[in-house]
Each structure stands twice: as C-alpha cells, then as structure tokens.
Amino acid sequence: MSKIYLTTTLPYVNADPHIGFALEIIQADVVARFYRSLGDEVFFNFGTDEHGQKIYEKALEAGQDPQVYTDEYAKKFDKLKTILNLTYNNFVRTTDKHHVMAAQEFWKKCVVAGDIYKKNYKIKYCVGCELEKTDSELINCRCPIHPNKDLEEREEENYFFRFSNYQQKLLDLYDKRSDLVVPESRFHEIKKFVECGLEDFSISRLAKKMPWGVPVPGDSEQVMYVWFDALVNYISAISWPDDMAKFNSWWPVIQFAGKDNLRQQSAMWQAMLMSAGIASSKQILIHGFITAGGGVKMSKSLGNVINPFDMVQKYGTDALRYFLLREVNPFEDSPFTEERFKESYNSGLANGLGNLTSRLLKMSESYAVLSPDFRNMELSGEWDKLNSFVRHYEFKAAMDLIWDKIASIDSEIQREKPFIVFKTDPEIAREIVGRLLTELSEIAKALALFMPETSEKILSAIKVNKMPKPLFPRLE
Numbered sequence: 161m162s163k164i165y166l167t168t169t170l171p172y173v174n175a176d177p178h179i180g181f182a183l184e185i186i187q188a189d190v191v192a193r194f195y196r197s198l199g200d201e202v203f204f205n206f207g208t209d210e211h212g213q214k215i216y217e218k219a220l221e222a223g224q225d226p227q228v229y230t231d232e233y234a235k236k237f238d239k240l241k242t243i244l245n246l247t248y249n250n251f252v253r254t255t256d257k258h259h260v261m262a263a264q265e266f267w268k269k270c271v272v273a274g275d276i277y278k279k280n281y282k283i284k285y286c287v288g289c290e291l292e293k294t295d296s297e298l299i300n301c302r303c304p305i306h307p308n309k310d311l312e313e314r315e316e317e318n319y320f321f322r323f324s325n326y327q328q329k330l331l332d333l334y335d336k337r338s339d340l341v342v343p344e345s346r347f348h349e350i351k352k353f354v355e356c357g358l359e360d361f362s363i364s365r366l367a368k369k370m371p372w373g374v375p376v377p378g379d380s381e382q383v384m385y386v387w388f389d390a391l392v393n394y395i396s397a398i399s400w401p402d403d404m405a406k407f408n409s410w411w412p413v414i415q416f417a418g419k420d421n422l423r424q425q426s427a428m429w430q431a432m433l434m435s436a437g438i439a440s441s442k443q444i445l446i447h448g449f450i451t452a453g454g455g456v457k458m459s460k461s462l463g464n465v466i467n468p469f470d471m472v473q474k475y476g477t478d479a480l481r482y483f484l485l486r487e488v489n490p491f492e493d494s495p496f497t498e499e500r501f502k503e504s505y506n507s508g509l510a511n512g513l514g515n516l517t518s519r520l521l522k523m524s525e526s527y528a529v530l531s532p533d534f535r536n537m538e539l540s541g542e543w544d545k546l547n548s549f550v551r552h553y554e555f556k557a558a559m560d561l562i563w564d565k566i567a568s569i570d571s572e573i574q575r576e577k578p579f580i581v582f583k584t585d586p587e588i589a590r591e592i593v594g595r596l597l598t599e600l601s602e603i604a605k606a607l608a609l610f611m612p613e614t615s616e617k618i619l620s621a622i623k624v625n626k627m628p629k630p631l632f633p634r635l636e
Contacts, residue, residue, distance in 0.1 A: 164195045164202045165410040165442075167394055169417045169425070170209035170254065173233035174218045177240055178465035179496055180418065180450040183484045187447065187555060188416045189246045190485065193609045194550045196247075203410050205397045206241075207252035208234045212290050212386030213365075216372035226372045230255055243469055245477050245612055252397045254374075254390050262396035263374045263389045269436035271377075275322040281362065282315040289420070290386050292361060305420055319364040319382060326431035327358045333430060333440055341426045342553060343491040346419065346446040350426045361428070363388040391429045395438065412442035419446050445553050448493040466496060478611040479505055479632065485610050486559035502635050509632035512566055513603075517618055519573065520593065520600055521627035527582055529593045531625045534601040546606055555610075562606050569599050597622055 168188050171181050185206060192204040210230040219229035234253055240246060252259060270276050283292045288306030298304070303311065334340060334351050341347035364382040365373060373383030394413055399406040417425045426444050433440055452464045471480050487504050488494040523529070539546070549558035573596065582589035604618035614631060621628040 162195075162200045163410055164192075164200050165205070165398065165413045166192055166202065167205035167397065167413050167415055169415075169421055170207045170252070170390055170393055171237055172209045172212070172214065173230050173237065174214045175465075176233075177237055177468055179468050179471070179484075180465070182240070182244060182468040182480070183450055183488060184416050184418065184447060185240065185246060185248075186244060186481055186484050187445070187490065187553065189244070189248070190550065190555060190609050191414070191553070192247050193612070194547070197609065203250060203398060204248040205250045205252060205394070205413075206246075206248040207250070207393060207397070208237050208254070209386070209390040209393075210234070210253055210255045211373045211384070211389055213287055213370050213372075214290065216370055217287075219372070227255065240468070243472050243477065244481070250397055252393050254393055256396075258402075259393055259396040260374050261402075262400055263384060263392045264377045265401050266392045266395070266432075266436055267377055267384065267388075270321065270432065273435045273437070275325060275435040276319055276363070277322070278317060278319050280315070280317045281320075282313065283362070285312045285314050287312060291424075316366055316369075318362045318366070318385075319376065319379075320360045321363045321388070321428075321432065321435075323358045323360050323428065323431055326434060327354055329434055330354045330358075330427060330430060337440070339443060340441070341422075341444050341446060343446070345491070346422055346426075350422055353423060354427055358427075358431075361385075387424055387428065388432070391424065391432065394429075394441075400438075412439050414442050415444045417444060417446055419448055422446055446491070448489060448491060450488065450496045451493050452496070466498075471501070475501070475505060475635075476632075478614045479509060481611055482509060482559070485555045486563070488556070490553055490555045505632065506635055508563060510630075510634040512563060513614070514630055514632040516566055516570055517600065517621070517631055518627060520569075520596055521621055521625075523578060523582075523589075523593050524597055524622075524625055525627055527578075527586065527590050527593060529590045529597065529625065531622050532594065532598040532601055534598075534605065534619065534622070539602055539605055543602065543606060550609065559610060562603060562610075565599070565603050565606075569596055569603075572596060572599075 166188050168185050171177065188204065192202045195202050208230070215230065216226055219226040222229060238251055241248060267276065286293050286303040286306055286309065288309045289303060293303055293311060299307070301311070303309065331351070331354055334347070341350060363385040364376050365385060367381055367383045371383065373386065374389045376382040376384060394415070395407065395411070398410040415425055430440050456464065468480060483501055483504055486508065487500070546558050546561055549555070549561065576592050578589040578592040581592065601619065601622055604615045604622070607615040617628060617631060
C-alpha cells in the first residue's frame, strides 16, 4: 500500500465558486478515488486562499471585517464537498493559526538560505492575478488574463525572493524529472520561461496599505505577499514543520492547477521549496480554462462564470461530473454553454447510459433473470486501459472508453435480439440478458471513479433485479 498526497490549488474567496474550479477539484477527486480503489491511502487536500488585496477590498466593499468575510466564503467552498460528491479529507484555510505559523517558519528558512532581501521597487501590478507584470507579458498594456482591469503602478519598499538564484537549479530539476509537469506542452512552456532568465519577485506588502496578510517575521510593517503565503499550504496541510514524521510520510505532492498558475506552481513554488530545503513536488497537472461564448475565459473577474451549485440543482451532480470529465479536454481550453451541456446530457446520459440501463433491467425483470454476483467482481483485462488513462490524467479518454462499452452492449442487444428470442426460447434469452447484465455491472463498477452516485444506483438496481426510475430523464 502506498501513500498518495493530492492537492488542488486553493480558490480565492473573493467570489462564489465557479465551474472552472469545479473542473479542477473533480479531476483531483477522480484520481483520489482511483488510488483508493487500488488500496492506497490518500490524503486529498482542498481549502481556501484568504489573504491579499482583492479579498481585503471585497471585505471593505461589503462593510465587513476581513475575517468575517472569509469565514462566510470558506463555508460556501466547503459545501462543494456535498454538491459535487467529493472525497477530500482535509480543508485548509490560509487564515488557520497553524498555516500562519508554518508560513512564517518557511519565511525564516528562506532568510537563512540568503534568499530574502529588502529593496525599493516600481512595478506594473495586476490585482486580478496578484502578480507583477513585465511589458512582454502585456497585450495593449493590459494583463491578457484580466483585460478588464487597469494595471496599477506601485512604488514602495518590500521584501524580495531571490528567484534569480534558481534558474539553473530549476532547469536541472526539469531535466531530471521528465514527468514533473503534465501535459508536455505546459512543461515546454515553463522551461522556456525559466531559460529566458528569472527576475526576483516581491514577497511582501506594506501593512499600512494592505494589512490583510500574514505578518512578516521580525517586521511588523510588512505582510506576506499572498502567493508566498498561500503556496505554503501544500506543506502546512500535512503538519509541516511541527510534525515532521507525518509530513515525511506524505510528501511529495501531486498538484492540480489551471494554466494561469503554471509559473507559480512549477517555477516559483519549486524554487521556494529548494530555498527551504524541501524536496520538490511529485507532479503538477495543468488544466486549461473553461471558456464562455467566443472562447473568452470564464472567470470571476470577468463576470461570465457559471455557478456549479445552479447546474447541480437543475441537472444533478453526476450530470455535471459527466460533462466536465467527458466533454472538457483535460489539458486545453474547452467551451461550456448550457446549450452544449444539454446536448451532451441527452446524447450521452439520457439516450446512452440511461436508456441502456432501463432496457436491460426491464428485460431482466420481465424474464426473471438471475442477477449476477458482482460483490467481488474484478474488472476484466479489457479495462486495463481505463487505469492507464486515469494514471495519466486522460479523463476524457477514460470516459470515452466507458461509453464505447455502452455502445457495444447496445449493439449486442440489437444483434442478438433477446426480446425476440424470449418468445421461442426463454432460457437462451435469459442467458443473453444475464451476460449483458454482467457487462453492465462492469460499466457501473468503472463509473464509480467518475459518477459514483450513478454507479451505485445501477448496481443496486441490478442486485434487486428491478428497473429503476429513469437515471437521466431526457431534457426538452
């Protein structure tokens, strides 16, 4: 038995949860379920990023104390566990006392390494990204990720991290760890970024301008820059630095993040870990954006997001999980519109899986077919590809494999016509339906990683040999 540590990024609590983050955490949930199904022990981390200027400004707009504001939003994000049927077993908040302590200890480690210093500087700053921007990153003098926000020009004295010290060390890491960043296109992208040279980045803010942050050790006039603080959650979540036995039993981590986090997760964070004397991450999965109409990124700052709570209320948890896992490319941008969602629902769920289940269970009930014993059923060798797809985060390919099996059973029904055979040879018809029920049981077992509620419903219906209510009523 192995120990597997998985984490998503921590969503920023300046707005309600959106469909883009639902994609990330559902992907992570599939992988967590997969490793548990192999008998591995899994630590699945999720939580909320609660410091920084955007949150401070939102709290002021709402007339609330920042802690009260973040308390309310943390509860909203934790509700995703129920609404999306997630299995994370840790919820970390960057305002937790333990995390604050860990962030300060991490800072001290970097100071001892000689990688933190103070200087005056002037920059162009995107509040949406909470990142400094160079001219080469801008399009028409605006951040390409947040084109609706004006860049701020800032000039103040802050602490900096010696990112420039880590160019060669990062390139060496990338050479040694050919699978560190997935997909390969993102790995190539971050390599090119590092090869072009690294500039030291600011890791603190003046407390008098933006007091909502982790205090810098030994300097009450400064608070930590939100990215520096938040990234430390990946180690604070597993009890660094006060329980090193626990930490060492789980580290390193498999991270899930969006492409706008590529630099932070696969370069900045890895350099910070090196500075603190901690081993690098195990692997970093970078997914694309969920886009709205016209290919525009769906984001809170642009105000064009879809709320996962609304989608689940209208269509159900597994319908949303199905769409995000089968219709969304796991690595590249993919569009999401409600019209496209409905089309996919009707073709893949109502007319596909739902219809097949109803047809088979109706015949099985009518013909008094003995239900297959699937309690200790192991998926046959033809399903080995499914495990490989999940190991490599090819969620769409895994789902397509399952739906190929659904289509295959449909074809068998049409070819062998048990509904006609039953009229002349009931026993042969029962054998046909019994065999197809076993195949449906395998499909249901495979679905447990992706659509756990549907998997359970199908297996329960097969067990009692009774046609269930329609799993996915057709949408008009």
